[in-house]
Amino acid sequence: PQEIVSGESEEESNGVNLMEFSDEILLHILSYVPCTDLVLNVRRTCRKLATLCLDKSLTHAVLLQKDYKVNKDKVKQLMRDIGKEIYQLNMAGCYWLPSSTIDHVTRCKNLVKLNLSGCHVTSLRLSKMLSTLQHLRSLAIDVNPGFDASQLSSECKATLSRVSELKQTLYTPSYGVVPCCTSLEKLLLYFEILDRSREGFMLSGQLMVGESNVPHYQNLRVFYARLAPGYVNQEVVRLYLAVLSDRTPENLHAFLISAPGSFAETGATKNLLDSMARNVRLDALQLPKAWINGSGLLQHLKFNNPFYFSFSRCTLSGGHLIQRVINGGKDLKSLTSLNLSGCVHCLAPESLFRKAEDDIDSSILESLVVSCCNLRHLNLSAAHHHSSESIGNHLCQLLSRLKHLLSLALPVCSITDVAANVEKPPTASNLVPQTFGRKVRIGIQTYPRNLADQANQKIESSVFWALMGSLRFLETLEIIGSSFSSAMPRNEPAIRNSLPPCVRAQSVGDSEVAAISQLTYLQSLTLAQLPNILTGSGLINIGLQCQHLRTLSLANLGMMGKVVYMSALMDMLKHCKCLRDLRLEQPYFCAGAQFFQALSHCSSLQRLCIVSRSGTLQSDAVMSFMANCLEVIMCHMFMGESLTVCKNLQQSIVRSFQADRPALNVVIFPLLHEDLTEVIRDVPMRHLDEITLFKSRVAEEPPNLWW
Secondary structure: OHHHHHHHHHHHHHOOOHHHOOHHHHHHHHOOOOHHHHHHOHHHOOHHHHHHOOOHHHHOEEEOOOOOOOOHHHHHHHHHHHHHHOOEEEOOOOOOOOHHHHHHHHHOOOOOEEEOOOOOOOHHHHHHHHOOOOOOOEEEEEEOOOOOHHHOOHHHHHHHHOOOEEEEEEOOOOOOOHHHOOOOOEEEEEEOOOOEOOOOOEOOOOOOOOOOOOOOOOOOOEEEEEEOOOHHHHHHHHHHHHHHHHOOOOOOOEEEEEOOOOOOOOHHHHHHHHHHHHHOEEEEEEOOHHHHOOOOHHHHOEEEEEEEEEOOOOOOOHHHHHHHHOOOOOOOOOOOEEEOOOOOOOOOOOOOOOOOOOEOOHHHHHHHHHHOOOOOEEEOOOOOOEOOOOOOOOHHHHHOOOOOOOEEEEEHHHOOOHHHHHHOOOOOOOOOOOOOOOOOOOOOOOOOOOHHHHHHHOHHHOHHHHHHHHOOOOOEEEEEOOOOOOOOOOOOOOOOOOOOOOHHHHHOEHHHHHHHHHOOOOOEEEEEOOOEOOOOHHHHHHHHHOOOOOEEEEEOOOOOOOOOOHHHHHHHHOOOOOOOEEEEEOOOOEEOHHHHHHHOOOOOOOEEEEEOOOOEEOHHHHHHHHHHOOOOOEEEEEEOOOHHHHHHHHHHHHHHHOOOOOOOEEEEEEOOOOOHHHHHOOOOHHHHHHHHOOOOOOOOOOOOOOO
């Protein structure tokens, strides 16, 4: 016994004591701990940590965004302890905090940057808070119904006059605080105004009485506007643009407007674009498709060192892209982000007599790859990019030269091997109709679940396998069917019918999914409308190999009448220890005990969204899952269950877990119910935009658009 004791003492003496590390190493470790934990908990453990936790490198910038455990009392104590040391405060998306929480921000007298997007702030509270923040230069707020600029005090307006960066999300027709910001250099506008009020009245895009003051754009360098669907948003953004059309700022270098659907060009916008062509040189550009289609605008605009282009949903041909944007192969090493989503002819020399399904011109893609060799974000989704049979000219082979890519979005039909499609006759699985209802029983090829066995079969020789092997540092990957549309579009009833997948995509399935497992640093993965998924075996490989995976979105994989990959998905989830966001969209999905038991292995999971036409759920299994996974703060399920079942389950979850999880947001509702859009409008914008609504997010915005 004495020998054992002495051995244990010797082992303890040789152990590593965390406090013996240098201050630099400890500060680096502490930087991964939420600021609220550092100040309110960790610093009380010992004298050394008490000093380090208050180091300026840790308190200079406070990030409460996605700190779902923070509450009003913690914010109050945090501001009381280190308020004077905070120069940057990010509370974006803290929708669960009461509006009175904002009162404590007044303690941060030295604030330079403040982000309150998604927080409840009234005009009076905003006025009181800003009156004390004389050093503020960057501000992000929401403008909600009832906002009244006349309630802003002179001290508040004085602070706003010094603000150079403003991000404003509008839920009502208003200029917000823009007219007060006379020194603006960066203006980001998010238009989320609904066309109808809750009572069903049509809203007008005219600004409220007393808001006739015009914005001050003379120092503007960046103008960005993102519009949600709806004509009111278009009416209001035109009022913001009217001033720009009168006098274009000389220092403007980024002009970006993201508008879904049709946003017609007017005389005022044409004057604006003509003025920009004459007077400015741009580094970033995004315009509504109607402003580019059929016009010679691009050949007149001048660019300096462009870092972001978005021609999403434009009919721009590859010939025009090369000639007018890349100037016939001009060196564009400065370009880091390119969005060609829905640009169906962007890899073809011309679009006049071309069908969307025709083969691409590989020389155009090659020119793009050579000229823009430093691309980090590339979106080619929502189009048919079919490669020809020419050896060495496949889209995947050309993209493999882009060694700096961090995020990539591709259509499913673009990754298939041409030779395989030409030589291989359709299999029984290819001929299965993509419809609902009862299916003919067919034989299913068994796929091995071991990665090495699959590699020995065929995939190591495929162009997609080679592409995944060459992009080892890719963090975000989206493979989306060119005809895929989510069952949950924005501001509309749920879609009941989906278009069939592209013929070229029919062979894409388990082996291609297995190839993705080579991406060791993958953090976000989206797979939608892969018709040849037979078992989902490739998902297991991803779960085993991609240990950094945080976001997973799967939609309409395999046969539509049955969830053929359920067993593989459950095996995959057991290995996803870092997974935080999971979105599943699949008809007939059964969210039962086995599924939630597997999902409970995802100990870091925070947000879950399931969209399933005719899908079912087990209430007891959901409750047990919520009890086991303590980090989950969002549960959205849009299934085929009755309204009564959905409401009862939603109430049970809220009643059982809301007290311990202040940020808890639960929406359980029948997918095809007529009131779905009314329910959706109450979902916090952070969840709605990031996970609940399906969309391609690669190169959606310029990198580092906001701090």
